[in-house]
Structure formats: structure tokens, C-alpha cells
Amino acid sequence: MSTASPTFSPLYRQIKRLLVQSLGAGEWKPGQAIPSEVELASRYGVSQGTVRKAMDELADENLVVRRQGKGTFVATHDEEVHLVRFLRLFPNDGQAQYPQSRLLEVKRARAPSDIARVLDLKAGDGIVVIRRLLVFGGEPTVFDDIALPASLFRGLDAATLTAHHGSLYTLFESKFGTRMIRADERIRALAADEAAASALEVPVGTPLLCVDRVAYTYGDRPVEFRRGLYRTDKHHYRNSLS
């Protein structure tokens, strides 16, 4: 606790960093309870209030979930609300509904340089490529092209994917130990090419949203690049600014 160095950070942030390390190392698994605040306080030799402030930030960032009277739990993609937490697509009218996923292709490949760059790999490193369609009420709406580092997803194949029910991120965290924490998206408008048009059942040239997403796990390590093409005739992408 020396005086302010260029890298000074308050105690509660140091505690937070330790907690994130433990989470990233898998010391506590998704869905499991974390030790209570008083226990962590005594473990780290700080007051409960300091642990609480660290935990406040972790809860804000959706790394943990607190349940009054029960404890604090490692966040999961399993929960109802979070099944499609990262999909910002909503119907223009009517109730939101869960999409069906239609798997189109799974293959191994070598990372081209642009994908290698965003995934922090070397060009030519192995990746897994998943192509799939999200279907809302019978209507194909999202055409996804997903790239993952092969090293983290050994054994991921069509059988695994089709056997799984729920979101991809649920599968990734339960079967491959990789939990997606946050993501950045870049959105453009483009005209459907032949592949997209036939998959989404629209005329070639139809304007689509092109959503490029990089998803990160603990410690801001990028572990997924995905390009999604969205039909927006009956749906829209929703965002809140503050």
C-alpha cells in the first residue's frame, strides 16, 4: 500500500482483481456459490465493506449474481433471462420469442490474418468455423458465421452442437469451460449476396444488418469472432444509450 504510484489502485480493486483471477482460473465454476463476503474478507485480511465494493463492481459487470439470503454465485448463461443475453434483436411488434437454431456447417480451418488478429492468434492457427441460422417463428432471420480458436474448443463438432439445447454460450461454458463475459459489436448495412439471400430467404440485394462481434472471456481475452447478417423487416436491433 505504498503511496500513489502510476499503477496505484484502491484496495477494493485489488481484491476485485484477485476475484476475477479466481473466476478465470475456474476456482469457482459457473452457477456455484462464491465464499461469503465475511469469509472472503478474512481470507484477504480486509473489511467486509471492501469485499462488498469489489463485489458490487463484479455484479455490475455480470460476472457474479447476488441472491439475498442465499449467497453470491458465479454468473451463468443458463438463466432464462440470459439465454439470448447478447442478441439485441427484437420483433417490431408482439412478444419476444426464443429462436430456433439451424446448424448449416461446422468445419476446421486455418485462421486468415484478419480473424487471427482479432482473436489474438497467429495467421494459420487452427480455428473452428460454425455456420448457422436463427429462425424466429418459422422465419429465418439471422445468418451467423462464427470463428473460434480450435485450441479452446477441441471436440466441438456437429454432433455436439445438434445434441445441445440452449444458447451457444451455454454450451461453450458448460462443455468447454469458456465463459463469454462481454462483447463489442460493429454494425453496418449491406446488400444480401447470394449465399445470405438464399439462407435468409430474401431477394439478392435486400438490405441487411451486418453485425461483427468480438466476444471476450475473463481478462479481456478475445475468444470468438462472429459475423451475423440480420433480416430487419420484422425485427430490429435495440440499444440503450446513456
Place this chain on the structure above:
Amino acid sequence: MSTASPTFSPLYRQIKRLLVQSLGAGEWKPGQAIPSEVELASRYGVSQGTVRKAMDELADENLVVRRQGKGTFVATHDEEVHLVRFLRLFPNDGQAQYPQSRLLEVKRARAPSDIARVLDLKAGDGIVVIRRLLVFGGEPTVFDDIALPASLFRGLDAATLTAHHGSLYTLFESKFGTRMIRADERIRALAADEAAASALEVPVGTPLLCVDRVAYTYGDRPVEFRRGLYRTDKHHYRNSLS
């Protein structure tokens, strides 16, 4: 401090509500300092910690800005960083630059029912309509169509707009006392019609982002509806998910 009623809220939230009321009533103007935490604590008869927790949330929501050693200030759209706080458009490569605004039209009109609905007006109530273009480095990129309740923006005309330098929201808060706090956006892809194509200097049919925004002031009162058409050949809309 009665026991938990259906509308129970902790003390610090009650304090927060009082503070938001004062902000909304204009008791402290944008840019001005708010009374210190100890003063507010004694005013409301609570501890400094409780005021602090209320203020924490207000700072998170960008309603106030805290400066260590100086005080807490009502947030403003003036600050460098926030000049285009609500514009999520970034160049595909190169440094972000501030856009120039080119005013196309200002007029008074009657609110059609759809706009009346989102602005919480009655159909036929007076509105102000602004059409403008945002130009980045000489390239027209955003075509905005903005609707405001006339009752809140008396005297807003072309002269006022052209005389003003800085963002629209800076003008709204400094000249009309309406501060935009947050906004919701809905994004679609569509093909440029003739008006958009000529304004944005692209061929008719070019895919564009269509960004519908509703902006809110204190107390979640909607005070602006805006439809923006974005060229995304050299820019993209950026978003962070967590």
C-alpha cells in the same frame, strides 16, 4: 421508514429521487456545483455514506460528474468527450473526427399519431421538425430527421441553429433548459430512397442504417424523436454488450 410496503425503497434511493427532482426542477443548472455531500447529508438528515451511495448511482447514470477535491457538478453536454456522446458512429479506420452539421430545414408541424405516441403528446400537438446532415471530412454520412415538442422549444428556428456551434443537445440544454439524459435506439437496414440518396450522395437503393432514437430527459420524459439514416461504407455503428 415503515416496514416493507409494495413500494419500499431504501433510504439512499429516496435521497436519489429527491436529487433527481431538484435536477429536473433546475434547482442546480448544468455545469454548476451541487452542494457537498456533508451539506446534503445534514439537509436530508442522513449520513454522508447514504448521500454518497445515491450520488454513486447518479454518477453512473451520467447525471452528475464528480471531481475530487472540487465538488460534484451537474452533467453537461458541453464537455469535449461528450460532444457527440450519443452518436455511436466511428470511422472504419483512422481517428474519429467531429462532424460538421449542415442544416437542411426547420419547420413547425402537427404531430402525426405515431410521433405523438412516442413523445407522449396528443396527435395534432405542435412539433418542431429539423432536417440536417452530418458531414465527416467532407462526406455526408448521417441524414437526420428530428421531431421535438414545440411547447418545450419555443423560438427554435434556423437562425438559432446556424448560430450555434457544438452539438444539438448542448443547444437544447443551454438555450431551452431541456437536458437529454438517455436514449433508446432501434436499428434496421433499409434501401436509400431518392431523398436520402441525394442527401447522402449515394445511388438510390444503397443499404443504409436506419436508426430511430427516442431521447429522454429527467424523469424518463420523452422529448425527442429522431430518425437517422447512416451511410456505412466508411463508418460503422459501435456497441458494447455486457
Place this chain on the structure above:
DNA sequence: TAGTGGTCTAGACCACACG
């Protein structure tokens, strides 16, 4: 030096879940 926000502590009590 005085005043502000920022951190940390210790302890009290409340609300909730579970046995």
C-alpha cells in the same frame, strides 16, 4: 490550511432463505 470527494473500517440492524 481548509474543503471536497475517495477509501477503509467496524458495528448495528434489516430482509430473506433454509432447515
Place this chain on the structure above:
DNA sequence: GTGTGGTCTAGACCACTAC
């Protein structure tokens, strides 16, 4: 009842700003 997180308090000290 016991243990958990949630709130509230009071007081100490630190870091920054202004005079």
C-alpha cells in the same frame, strides 16, 4: 435460529484543489 446479502451509520484517514 443461523447465515447470507442489503442498508445505514460514524469516524478515520487519504488525495486533490484552491487560496
